Amino acid sequence: MCLAVPAQVIEVNGDTATVDFGGVRRNVNITLIDSPKNGDYVLIHVGYAIHRISQEEAQETLKIWEEMLKE
Amino acid sequence: MGGNAKGMKYFFRDNGTALRIVERIKALDQPARIMHVCGTHEQIITKHGLRTLLPENIEVVAGPGCPVCITPVKEIDEAVYLSDKNIVATYGDMLRVPGTSISLAGKKSAGGDIRMIYSPAEAVEIAKKNPDREVIFFAIGFETTAPMTAQILLNSPPENFSILCSHRLIPPALDFLLKEGIGIDGLIDPGHVSTIIGTHPYEELCNKYNMPQVIAGFEPIDVLMAIYMLMKQIRNHEARIENEYTRFVTYEGNTIAQEMLSKTFKADSREWRGLGVIPQASLALRKEFENFDARKKFDIPLQSDETCDQACFFCANVIKGAGRPKDCPNFGENCTPDKPIGACMVSTEGTCSIAYRYGTIVNQR
Ligand code: SF4
Numbered sequence: 340m341c342l343a344v345p346a347q348v349i350e351v352n353g354d355t356a357t358v359d360f361g362g363v364r365r366n367v368n369i370t371l372i373d374s375p376k377n378g379d380y381v382l383i384h385v386g387y388a389i390h391r392i393s394q395e396e397a398q399e400t401l402k403i404w405e406e407m408l409k410e
Numbered sequence: 411m412g413g414n415a416k417g418m419k420y421f422f423r424d425n426g427t428a429l430r431i432v433e434r435i436k437a438l439d440q441p442a443r444i445m446h447v448c449g450t451h452e453q454i455i456t457k458h459g460l461r462t463l464l465p466e467n468i469e470v471v472a473g474p475g476c477p478v479c480i481t482p483v484k485e486i487d488e489a490v491y492l493s494d495k496n497i498v499a500t501y502g503d504m505l506r507v508p509g510t511s512i513s514l515a516g517k518k519s520a521g522g523d524i525r526m527i528y529s530p531a532e533a534v535e536i537a538k539k540n541p542d543r544e545v546i547f548f549a550i551g552f553e554t555t556a557p558m559t560a561q562i563l564l565n566s567p568p569e570n571f572s573i574l575c576s577h578r579l580i581p582p583a584l585d586f587l588l589k590e591g592i593g594i595d596g597l598i599d600p601g602h603v604s605t606i607i608g609t610h611p612y613e614e615l616c617n618k619y620n621m622p623q624v625i626a627g628f629e630p631i632d633v634l635m636a637i638y639m640l641m642k643q644i645r646n647h648e649a650r651i652e653n654e655y656t657r658f659v660t661y662e663g664n665t666i667a668q669e670m671l672s673k674t675f676k677a678d679s680r681e682w683r684g685l686g687v688i689p690q691a692s693l694a695l696r697k698e699f700e701n702f703d704a705r706k707k708f709d710i711p712l713q714s715d716e717t718c719d720q721a722c723f724f725c726a727n728v729i730k731g732a733g734r735p736k737d738c739p740n741f742g743e744n745c746t747p748d749k750p751i752g753a754c755m756v757s758t759e760g761t762c763s764i765a766y767r768y769g770t771i772v773n774q775r
Contacts, residue, residue: 340449340476340477340478340501340503340551340552340554340555340757340759341448341449341450341477341551341552341554341555341600341602341603342450342602342628343554343602343605345658368529368531368558368561370561370666371557371558371561371666371667371670372664372666373666382605382658384554384555384558384602385501385528385530385558386528386529386530386531386532386558387529387557387558387561389554389557389602389605389606389664389667390605390658390659392657396657397657399656399657403656408430408431408434
């Protein structure tokens with residue numbers, strides 16, 4: 340029920356945006372987040388974006404894990 | 411996720427990384443009983459057999475983490491009643507959950523007007539298309555799902571639209587469980603609830619109950635990493651809130667959503683199925699929105715005072731993480747996903763349903 344899925348922003352149109360879920364496109368409501376830019380990743384839950392990150396921020400996680408495993 | 415992100419997804423499931431984390435966990439050699447409170451976490455743990463990767467002395471139990479499972483019989487009865495004369499719209503997961511005498515699915519085949527929706531925006535659309543009917547959105551879910559209900563209320567829904575509010579809140583429920591004492595050494599906190607509320611609401615629980623906590627994401631490696639972080643805290647006698655899911659959770663959370671929530675809802679004390687009334691762990695509509703409150707708009711008779719019907723006596727144990735599905739005499743015998751007795755078997759995120767579908771891994775341990 341609380342499942343949310345990441346998708347990439349293709350185009351922003353006011354309160355909604357077209358996003359891409361690995362091939363499948365959908366319109367989602369973006370009024371719960373600061374307006375995203377094309378190419379950003381957004382986390383989608385029941386048709387609404389609930390969080391936005393840039394590609395670089397997504398890659399950051401991978402680095403953090405590597406650091407933790409090095410310790 | 412497209413292009414580059416596919417690589418990321420691969421990394422999150424990479425066996426080599428998983429095994430490195432497991433080696434670290436083993437090296438700590440720390441016995442612990444850990445609880446998570448999220449149906450999606452249970453699904454990942456069971457589906458990927460993560461329990462079998464962990465050393466024998468680490469037990470991971472599922473707490474009350476499925477909003478469908480903890481919606482009490484009474485509130486299902488309310489929705490069933492309202493569907494007699496009006497349109498009731500709700501998430502598909504709710505349809506098969508048993509009420510006192512019938513589920514919404516049962517009511518639908520008996521002529522109740524019940525519409526399954528993916529997004530609450532669709533409920534508003536149904537109301538606009540049916541101006542001569544009353545449309546009630548049966549709103550369930552935790553902090554992840556409540557902001558969408560708030561967003562709708564703040565955008566002038568039509569007059570023939572109302573909300574049967576069954577939203578619930580996670581931190582007060584954790585407080586309730588920890589106060590009761592459930593014999594756990596650490597908590598895995600739910601990632602997407604935390605996307606909305608941030609990491610800070612858990613700090614109080616760390617201090618009050620000396621409870622180590624880690625917020626985890628939803629890939630197998632997220633969960634293993636969270637367990638490793640938790641085991642380190644337990645080993646070092648620390649009790650902090652740590653965030654494993656940094657890609658989608660921040661300290662302050664989603665402040666736009668939080669603001670919408672506080673404008674539309676106030677905390678209320680209602681029942682959780684299997685747990686009784688939990689103080690301040692539910693949401694109710696603020697007075698300003700009472701025109702859209704189905705409980706104010708309609709005179710809904712109380713069908714049953716029962717906390718839970720006889721048939722699902724063991725569900726309460728499963729919901730609290732005190733019992734495993736396999737210990738229930740009904741599990742797999744009288745109670746299966748096709749013929750569920752209790753709510754934990756109904757929802758795809760119910761602990762019993764997951765145990766049944768992904769089978770043996772849970773049964774063995
Ligand atoms: S197997 Fe069925 S009756 Fe037993 S605890 Fe699970 S849902 Fe309840």
